[in-house]
Amino acid sequence: MRKYxxxxxxxxxxxLFVLYCSIAILFIRLQQDDVQAMVRSESSEFSAAVDExxxxxxxxxxxxxxxxxxxxxxxDLLSRVLTLETSAVDERSRQKILADTTLNASGFIMxxxxxxxxxxxxxxxxxxxxxxxxxxxxxxVLVPEGLVGRVISVSENYARVMPVIHPDFKVVVVADSxxxxxxxxxxxxxxxxxxxxxxxxxxxxxxxxxxxxxxFSTFSIRGLPVGxxxxxxxxxxxxxxxxxxxxxxxxxxHVLVAPLKINPEKIRMTSDSTVTKTGL
Amino acid sequence: MIKxxxxxxxxxxxxxxxxxxxxSRITLFNVSADVVIIFLAYVAVTTNRNPNTSFGFAAGMLTxxxxxxxxxxxxxxTVGSFIVGYFHTPKESHATAKQKSKRFYGAVIVATLCTNAxxxxxxxxxxxxxxxxxxxxGMLESLYNLILAVILDWLFLRxxxxx
Numbered sequence: 001m002r003k004y005x006x007x008x009x010x011x012x013x014x015x016l017f018v019l020y021c022s023i024a025i026l027f028i029r030l031q032q033d034d035v036q037a038m039v040r041s042e043s044s045e046f047s048a049a050v051d052e053x054x055x056x057x058x059x060x061x062x063x064x065x066x067x068x069x070x071x072x073x074x075x076d077l078l079s080r081v082l083t084l085e086t087s088a089v090d091e092r093s094r095q096k097i098l099a100d101t102t103l104n105a106s107g108f109i110m111x112x113x114x115x116x117x118x119x120x121x122x123x124x125x126x127x128x129x130x131x132x133x134x135x136x137x138x139x140x141v142l143v144p145e146g147l148v149g150r151v152i153s154v155s156e157n158y159a160r161v162m163p164v165i166h167p168d169f170k171v172v173v174v175a176d177s178x179x180x181x182x183x184x185x186x187x188x189x190x191x192x193x194x195x196x197x198x199x200x201x202x203x204x205x206x207x208x209x210x211x212x213x214x215x216f217s218t219f220s221i222r223g224l225p226v227g228x229x230x231x232x233x234x235x236x237x238x239x240x241x242x243x244x245x246x247x248x249x250x251x252x253x254h255v256l257v258a259p260l261k262i263n264p265e266k267i268r269m270t271s272d273s274t275v276t277k278t279g280l
Numbered sequence: 281m282i283k284x285x286x287x288x289x290x291x292x293x294x295x296x297x298x299x300x301x302x303x304s305r306i307t308l309f310n311v312s313a314d315v316v317i318i319f320l321a322y323v324a325v326t327t328n329r330n331p332n333t334s335f336g337f338a339a340g341m342l343t344x345x346x347x348x349x350x351x352x353x354x355x356x357x358t359v360g361s362f363i364v365g366y367f368h369t370p371k372e373s374h375a376t377a378k379q380k381s382k383r384f385y386g387a388v389i390v391a392t393l394c395t396n397a398x399x400x401x402x403x404x405x406x407x408x409x410x411x412x413x414x415x416x417x418g419m420l421e422s423l424y425n426l427i428l429a430v431i432l433d434w435l436f437l438r439x440x441x442x443x
Contacts, residue, residue, distance in 0.1 A: 013329040013365065020337040020358040027344075027351030028402075 146225035146246030321387035329365035336361020
């Protein structure tokens, strides 16, 4: 042992030199391996991993709040989508009515159906146009496909419309080809079928013949399509005629309101002979 | 203890800082002097090889830390210090101050050449050839260090070496 100690002491300078050189070479090696960058990179990855886990953990605690926030965003987005879709549908309906070349809609007032009451006995429509926009009682309500009804009451911004499919509604109609006249009415039941009364059996009326409004009507403009004959049955004096209405009331969204047909002299002359509760 | 260890360590720190922040910025023909080598040569002449080598290692660590190239500086200065340990002049040698000064100058030159050879062989920021760097830069730096050593010897060290 003493021998080794003596040997160590004799060559301590060399041993120290070798030790220092080894340390220096180790440092050089570490520098070549870019240990600092490696350690930095590893530490960054480590801290990122820890942060990620902590974020995941904290997200568990804030899940309810996050869900509420997402729900609010969803509600907001849904509201926007609905608004846009409604606007698009409205615009399509409006364009569809305006694009009808057979109808000059320039003098008409366009309105949107904002409420309706449909049943097998009594139906009613509410449109978003009132006296502020020039709507008056007894104005004709129509769409390019045909007659919808008549205005029966008006407020500032809304008007109630009695549709064709109302038991109190009546209008004089005339057959397109044979010219037979009758009174259109609806007696309840299916909303697409109405009846035409007072057509004599001597008439040359046929199935599938079209009925339009007659000039005799006190409110309706002439020539508006009403429907086609789908059932024809001779009775004692008159035909029992069922017609399929031209207007599909189940898909009604926009309507046109025609200007009031004012002819006081005609009304005065006919008032004695044609008196009904709702007019013809 | 203070005179043998702490004071030289303080001077070592001082010369290392001076070298890195002042002297290394004063260049002539792309070469600057190295006061740390002069200090190590002085330590080599006046002390044993073991503390001298340790001082070289510490000087390399300090200058390497300051310059950002620790491993190479540690190696170069350790080797330089160890080699100039042969210039050690024991107190009982009865050598004159002039002889000690000559050994000091020799230690400065050898230490500079060794240190410079290792440093320039491994690090080549200016893109010169290895031989050119070792020979020309080594000789230039040796010359600068020798001039500085002579001046310092005349001004401060002669009395210390004589003792």
